[in-house]
Amino acid sequence: MVVVCPRILPGCRLSQITRLLSTKAASVNGTKVEVLGREYTGDHMTNVTPHLLSHIGRDLHLQPHHPLRHVAQRVTQHMYRQYLSPRGNPLFSVHSQLHPVVTTHQNFDSLLIPKDHVSRKKSDNFYINETHLLRAHTSAHQSELISMGFDNFLVIGDVYRRDDIDASHYPVFHQLEGVRLCTLKELYGTHQNMDAYHLFENGERTEDHQGVHSAEAARRMEAELKGCLLGLATSLFGQDTEVRWVDAYFPFTHPSWELEVQINGEWVELLGCGIMEQEILANAGVQDKIGWAFGLGLERWAMKLYGIPDIRLFWSTDLGFLSQFRFDDPATPVTYKAVSKYNPCINDISFWLPKDQQYESADFYDLVRSVGGSLVEQVNLVDSFTHPKKQLTSHCYRIVYRHMERVLTQEEVNDVHRKIEQEAASSLQVSIR
């Protein structure tokens, strides 16, 4: 289907827009906006586009072997190991499938973001309507999860911000949020004279702590938070990585910091964090705990970890990209190798499988690799059917020929392709169609 209007412009009536493009996951149709099975009525604030909505449901962070999932798994494993219950079970729960449409209350108000704060601007967010938007950060779920009784949790998900598109910005990216609430006992351990220890006191807000927090409780939370995050950064980027803390500001934490690491001589911001504003906890019904939170961008981590040069690559369905991350242990060290800039030559090959002999696609893949060598970038099974009368199964494979350093000529490709056909016929007993 053709996309007529790439962006629903301010002042452009929704009803003027015919059905543009829809995926199963999300669509705009007239004034109706549907996202993952939920329906909303658009209004003057609506600025989601069919193109943007087409990203919803891709769930890159949940796709097996996707680099973003590898990073999310490594962070999760670190948190699991770091915080265990007395019986040895992980304390943190993981929420990775929360609906991406949140209310303006969740995304802003629950986090004490002022009504006139710049981050609410229509030009910076994707609004579904006046009251709903695609979450701009995973922090949007903090308050609700705390109200539900969670004390230690991670939120992993896609987030949406209107921004320029370039090698390091894309309107959809992925964040991982961590929240931990501690009681007095958890923070200080059990002592004989517990009366001497406090989480709260009536004091002045300073650079180092909120007015309601005791200086000592704030100090301990800060030490725990920073220790946990330093451990995380060095376990992923290496024990010798140079790190530094930079003071920061977020409306929902105080004090707040950013963690930077030095990679190839350049300081890179890895995450934002801080001691949660006590008012957020109080509004969520928690009186006796103090909390910390952090949020990190999975793309940023994956780009630095694997040397991926462009954020748009994460959306690639090209196996030239994806196949480089096909490993089960997320801690497998890999360095991304650029997919060739030369145009691919694509040739299909179809054959009937042998009738009374075992056939495995993997054998064909091996054969293609050994005959085609470095000329072959990818091989994929694109069609399979069984002829009802002949009782024969046919497979069609698409072979992508592409060389890293030079343009391939059609003759050269045809030559290799013919060799693959001959070799398949003779060693796998298939009959070329």
Ligand code: PHE
């Ligand atoms: N939500 C913040 C962002 O998107 C990150 C953050 C999370 C900062 C939690 C502090 C605490 O930039």
